[in-house]
Amino acid sequence: MTAQEHPPAPTANGLAAPDGLDALDGLVRHTTVHGIPTLFAPSADRQITAGLAFRVGHADETLPTAGITHLVEHLALHHLGLSDLHFNGATASTYTLFHVTGDEDEAVTYLNGVCAALRDLPMSRMETEKEILRTEAGSRGKGPLSRMPLWRYGAQGYGLGSQDELGTWSLTADQVRDWAGTRFTRDNAVLFLTTDRVPDGLDLTLPAGRRFPTPPATSTLPATPAWLHGEDGHVVFTSVVRRSTAATVFAEVLGRALFQDLRQKGGYSYSAEADYSSRDADFATVTAYADALSQKQDAAVGGFVDAFARLRAGRIEQSELDSARGKLLKRYDVPDLGAALLPSYALSLLTGHRILAPEQYREELRAVTVEDLREVAREAWDAGLLQVPGAGADWAGLTQAPHFSPSGVSGTLHPSLEDEDVTLIIGAAGVTLSTPAGLVTVRYDGCAAMTTRPDGARCLIGLDGFQVIVEPTLFGEVTEERIAVLDKAVPPAVIVPLPARPAAEIPQPREGAAPRPPAGPRKKAGAVRGESLMTRLLRAGRRK
Amino acid sequence: MGDSTDDGPRPLVTDPFDAVPALAPLRDAAWDGDWEAVRAFFEGIAADEATGVEKISLAAALLAGVDRTEWFLEKAVKDRPAGPLPRTLLAERYVQLGWRARGRGPAESLSWDAARQCHDWLCKAELLLIEVCAEEPAYVPAWTTRLSTARGLGLGQSEARRRYDRLAEHHPHHVRAQSELLRQLSPEWGGSWEAAHGFAEECASAAPDGSHAGVLIAEAHLEHWAALEGAEAEEYLRSTTVRDELLRAARVSVLHPDHRRDWRWTDSHSAFALALSLGGHAGDAAPHFAALGDTVSESIWRNVPDWRTRFIEYRTAAAQATP
Numbered sequence: 001m002t003a004q005e006h007p008p009a010p011t012a013n014g015l016a017a018p019d020g021l022d023a024l025d026g027l028v029r030h031t032t033v034h035g036i037p038t039l040f041a042p043s044a045d046r047q048i049t050a051g052l053a054f055r056v057g058h059a060d061e062t063l064p065t066a067g068i069t070h071l072v073e074h075l076a077l078h079h080l081g082l083s084d085l086h087f088n089g090a091t092a093s094t095y096t097l098f099h100v101t102g103d104e105d106e107a108v109t110y111l112n113g114v115c116a117a118l119r120d121l122p123m124s125r126m127e128t129e130k131e132i133l134r135t136e137a138g139s140r141g142k143g144p145l146s147r148m149p150l151w152r153y154g155a156q157g158y159g160l161g162s163q164d165e166l167g168t169w170s171l172t173a174d175q176v177r178d179w180a181g182t183r184f185t186r187d188n189a190v191l192f193l194t195t196d197r198v199p200d201g202l203d204l205t206l207p208a209g210r211r212f213p214t215p216p217a218t219s220t221l222p223a224t225p226a227w228l229h230g231e232d233g234h235v236v237f238t239s240v241v242r243r244s245t246a247a248t249v250f251a252e253v254l255g256r257a258l259f260q261d262l263r264q265k266g267g268y269s270y271s272a273e274a275d276y277s278s279r280d281a282d283f284a285t286v287t288a289y290a291d292a293l294s295q296k297q298d299a300a301v302g303g304f305v306d307a308f309a310r311l312r313a314g315r316i317e318q319s320e321l322d323s324a325r326g327k328l329l330k331r332y333d334v335p336d337l338g339a340a341l342l343p344s345y346a347l348s349l350l351t352g353h354r355i356l357a358p359e360q361y362r363e364e365l366r367a368v369t370v371e372d373l374r375e376v377a378r379e380a381w382d383a384g385l386l387q388v389p390g391a392g393a394d395w396a397g398l399t400q401a402p403h404f405s406p407s408g409v410s411g412t413l414h415p416s417l418e419d420e421d422v423t424l425i426i427g428a429a430g431v432t433l434s435t436p437a438g439l440v441t442v443r444y445d446g447c448a449a450m451t452t453r454p455d456g457a458r459c460l461i462g463l464d465g466f467q468v469i470v471e472p473t474l475f476g477e478v479t480e481e482r483i484a485v486l487d488k489a490v491p492p493a494v495i496v497p498l499p500a501r502p503a504a505e506i507p508q509p510r511e512g513a514a515p516r517p518p519a520g521p522r523k524k525a526g527a528v529r530g531e532s533l534m535t536r537l538l539r540a541g542r543r544k
Numbered sequence: 545m546g547d548s549t550d551d552g553p554r555p556l557v558t559d560p561f562d563a564v565p566a567l568a569p570l571r572d573a574a575w576d577g578d579w580e581a582v583r584a585f586f587e588g589i590a591a592d593e594a595t596g597v598e599k600i601s602l603a604a605a606l607l608a609g610v611d612r613t614e615w616f617l618e619k620a621v622k623d624r625p626a627g628p629l630p631r632t633l634l635a636e637r638y639v640q641l642g643w644r645a646r647g648r649g650p651a652e653s654l655s656w657d658a659a660r661q662c663h664d665w666l667c668k669a670e671l672l673l674i675e676v677c678a679e680e681p682a683y684v685p686a687w688t689t690r691l692s693t694a695r696g697l698g699l700g701q702s703e704a705r706r707r708y709d710r711l712a713e714h715h716p717h718h719v720r721a722q723s724e725l726l727r728q729l730s731p732e733w734g735g736s737w738e739a740a741h742g743f744a745e746e747c748a749s750a751a752p753d754g755s756h757a758g759v760l761i762a763e764a765h766l767e768h769w770a771a772l773e774g775a776e777a778e779e780y781l782r783s784t785t786v787r788d789e790l791l792r793a794a795r796v797s798v799l800h801p802d803h804r805r806d807w808r809w810t811d812s813h814s815a816f817a818l819a820l821s822l823g824g825h826a827g828d829a830a831p832h833f834a835a836l837g838d839t840v841s842e843s844i845w846r847n848v849p850d851w852r853t854r855f856i857e858y859r860t861a862a863a864q865a866t867p
Contacts, residue, residue, distance in 0.1 A: 298699055
């Protein structure tokens, strides 16, 4: 731990309430602890839960630095590795949370330890932790939802949640230290505690900094609603809507409508559900999912389209609204409500979303009408992205999401050694893979990352999510000189060197074999991480 | 009746509008582009009765066959965007245009352009029908047309079945819809003969006596026959099993004492007459030719080369075979 001057001890309500916290008077108290805005509310539970959240997540990273936040989180928790305390850290799209449940001393020790580690990260551990993250990523399942962020946002911002953590290969100690020093600051943090007072002995000294707003959203969808092909057995829909109480009710109604139509009535699906989760201060992601038996998946798609169409048409029974509303109201019908809501309030404070007192929320819930739901249904459909198995979904009025680039580049031609109809073009402005079905292009000035191998292989990934893999063994005359063109043209900041591959992993042309599966032009899928952690905490709170 | 006379055979009546005089006002309205008259015609059909739904579906299909009706139907949709009828009739017309763009050849002979045009028309129809079915889930005519779009757009067996099930919740014995699904269930559209014959049998036995549903059995056999070649095709309809199935189906449907002649009668008798004649069962075909007289459904007979001549020959043979 570094020796340094600590700011004054915590003061109780010494400052004017930030951002509408007054609305929570009598439910949640607030103060600052070493400059960190702090929310606390008592719980009858013997143990306390505490969380320290920072406004930084995957969406703040870039593709070559992807994983940097996760790495800081791991480094900050490293010293606690062998403790049997119930604690964890989580990196989500827009926040990182360190949380603990235990007695007061344990919570204080944990929080102090996290902050001490953040002030002075154990950089000697960095390479080991990078290795651990790579292993973690390898063992993480890639669910049916995993491609959606990439297809909506590209390989940037909110699209990075489904990307590989490329940074685990190339991040330097300086980059990691700088990220911790600017993002894990007292001004970019919120603390919450399920206690009636701030415990003694906290030392949460962190450098000063600034509150980072959530990143702006990017889009790679020229037209919505859009659709894309997905694997058999899954129907996936995501959309982005303005955050509102009506929208939370809508997601509930949608989930029930899908369950009723696809499972109870049709028997096409086993799971059929919908979810609402905030993306940033102003927008939320609505997700709907249905699985399908392979013999019935066309009906699952059709039933999905029709169920949504019914809600858009406003043919919503009052009883559907009432039961969805009832369920949401019940969430607020718990002992120690203030404590249970702390994670959600902390996140609102962090992202700048309005703080809604329970009574206000109940009032808003009671005011939601069928007409409001219809408006949300239309908004959700209009911005939607639907992943379907089988024949596509243009028949339902959706536009196919771009699966090829709008144009190519000119340059040297390198015929594929496996498929005479495929040609790689290495040009001055970018690279293009020309296939009979279309062009896949990554321009150097729109390159999110390029990985490099000592054997000459290069993989270029565009900000729009398209990727071109340059394997010198699979295309004609990809000489060292041509590879040097790439290395010189791609901005150094986005180059990610990867280690040498064993000779057996270097691909060789397959003579006479069936051609490789045509252009999975998109980056391969990644995993969805930590996005519903706050929700889980909220639920855990209710059980107490 | 339909026997030849000394002056030679009279010309055949092949236009369904001529075959059913009650449909004449609809044709006039369609020719005049008179939406109000079209609307009045459909609203004059008592939709609450089972036969009413059949009539609406059948009239919608006939109207869709009249050229250029999309002009006034599009205007009607613009003027009355909330009503299910204008959108359903327009969709039905788009479907007709789609199938016409596609042509009647097998899928392999289809040009990319024709396939694209057909697809686009069917998509236009489908979008209207998604709306109508979302707003009025009990509106059977729209679901019926959605069986046709499902088939043409290649939405798959399970989706077609889902649509039929949604329709059957409201109208369990809708013969036009059953006939649509029957085609989907045939191998040509991704099904199997087992599924197609099974469905026809299921519909025919579930329907009340004297309904048209028995014709589905004839349609299934005709489809099956059309898919076979040469001697195999000839033998198929000659088999006593097939003949017995046809006779039984005719007995419980169009030849049943409870059967009432309605707008669909030419189609049903035409199918039985054709299937039995092709199988060489002239005598068994006789009651159907007797009912038809000079009237015949072209849509059923046109698969036979030089079908008009053959119709007259078969009809004569049937008359001579009659005891």
